[in-house]
Amino acid sequence: MSAPQIVRYGELIPCRTAFIDAHTPGSDQKENFTIIGGGVSEAADQHVHIQETPGFNIGAAGQPPKCRNSLHSHRTAEVFFVLKGRWRFFWGRHGTAGEVVLEEGDIFNIPTGIFRGFENIGTDYGMIMAILGGDDAGGGVIWAPQVIEEAEAHGLILAETGRLYDTKRGEALPEGVGPMPLLSEEELAGFPEPTTAEVVPHYVARYWDLMALADRKPARVIGADAVLRDKPGFEVDFLTRGSIPSDPYVSEAHEVLMAMRGHWRLMWEGHAQVLAPGDTALIPPGVERTLFPAMTGEASLYRVRSTADPAGPTWRG
Template identity: 70%
Template sequence: MTPTEMEHRIVRYGDLRPCKTAFIDAHTPGSDQKENFTIIGGGVSESPDQHVHIALAHGFNIGAAGQPPKCRNSLHNHRTAEVFFVLKGRWRFFWGEHGDAGEVILEEGDIFNIPTNIFRGFENVGTDYGMIMAVLGGDDAGGGVIWAPHVIEDARAHGLVLGNDGKLYDSKQGQTLPDGVDPMPLLTADELAQVDTPSPMQVVGGYVRRYLDMVALAQSGTPCKVIGAQGIIRDKPGFEIDLLTRASARTQPHRHDRPSVLMPVKGHWRVDYEGGSATLAPGDTMSVPENLDHTAVPAMTGEAALYHIIGTDDAAGPTWKG
């Protein structure tokens, strides 16, 4: 593969193209300044304005959310996995239909494998613009987002209506629902009763891992298996995630039988591949083609850590409890 061909599989942090109208809460005060990014795959955006950087199927989606301080993402649910790691800033994640069932604060490098079938939201509680990177299960990311009823009602009060076709219609721009399209129905009481409300101990103890703890585990010379059947978060969401550090970087060329993704969180990383090389910085995302020999090692002295994501044959469905 030539360097020119590979550059088309690298999305640089500075080249990310945001969408500010991706979801139903785009006009709701407190959520109207967020930016959504779809890096790999179709994502779950409800807006035709969403730019997709790499459309190739990987078995999972890669996205990101950027938000200024005090901006929040409204409470929603997914049918498949949603995993976040913090790239920049400090973030509060909260869950429950009204966001009052529990919360956890994540710092840079921390990772959160949010269980399926719970309402979740997140807020930038830092002092500067923050960025979190996301991995969503499945090529179609589970068919979209399920919103808490009050989110849909709040959005309607500010001019945005979600149709049952999964698309947004903005009355502020003179848009109305097309013939044959009805508003997305609110979840019924029976449907709401089927949504899980785990305790803070269950969520934080089972699905959150701290960056420094993972770095310590990766100092043994092998990557820290973060998410997987044998991971420190035991789950099979249709992909696996490892954390590599300087001590656990693989210096021998290797390949995978399916595409993989490299996402630095600390330091610069040099990726040598058959045909060329590239240097990645935090916030960059690189899709490595299947069956391509490559290595990834820190390019400079100092702290270095990188998340590696690869698909598996497991179904991208409800959280696995093995």
């Protein structure tokens, strides 16, 4: 039986060349973090903090104000909650089909199969934490054609293998390997263009609503019977000071704890660690653990558990 593994927020190692838009003006200051599993990074030098995957991946994106992540799509679930800052999420072929602004603690289960992007619209460096479905996170990212074309104009070429090559560093596509083909108009027509009214009520949960729901028991955020009803291969709960289990417990599934506010004391088998906001803990099945707030004041965290559901489509439009 292995022990819990903890990745500290202050020890996260960023990659600034993780994706195809790393040189594109307006997107060239992004920092990508892969916390659990390899995520969907296209860079060979991306640091992975915990290689083991519990049926899903955990990552994060850090961006200064006015920096944006370009339009892309995923085949499996992509869930974000805002750890720091204020963020605008937008979607559609050109990013104009709909949008929503998320504040700290808000969570967005972005539907699969639609193009999406996001930008930090706050006044300071912001961080969003991500949960990606599947052990291999769906096999990569599908970029809108204009993103690939603009990236090539700034020296980055995405190979058909999914690997990124930087011509500014003297890199070139290997012999026999072609560039990633652009999606055809026929293929693009298969990507939904849902409106804000169609997406937000079913895919967004607000922090203060969850705080109220989790006053006495954990709030079910994502799951078959949750606020955001879905079966993406994992389930998400929201816990507060008033809803944390008082006794030691054991989970039969892998469990990831992601502290949002306050400090949490995690105890297991004679060991104890304190989780601060932004820290991530991976706890294997069968380990008896106790979790409780370490200080007075506001305390909240997201808990993610693997399920037997396939990490499949979530868009029900």
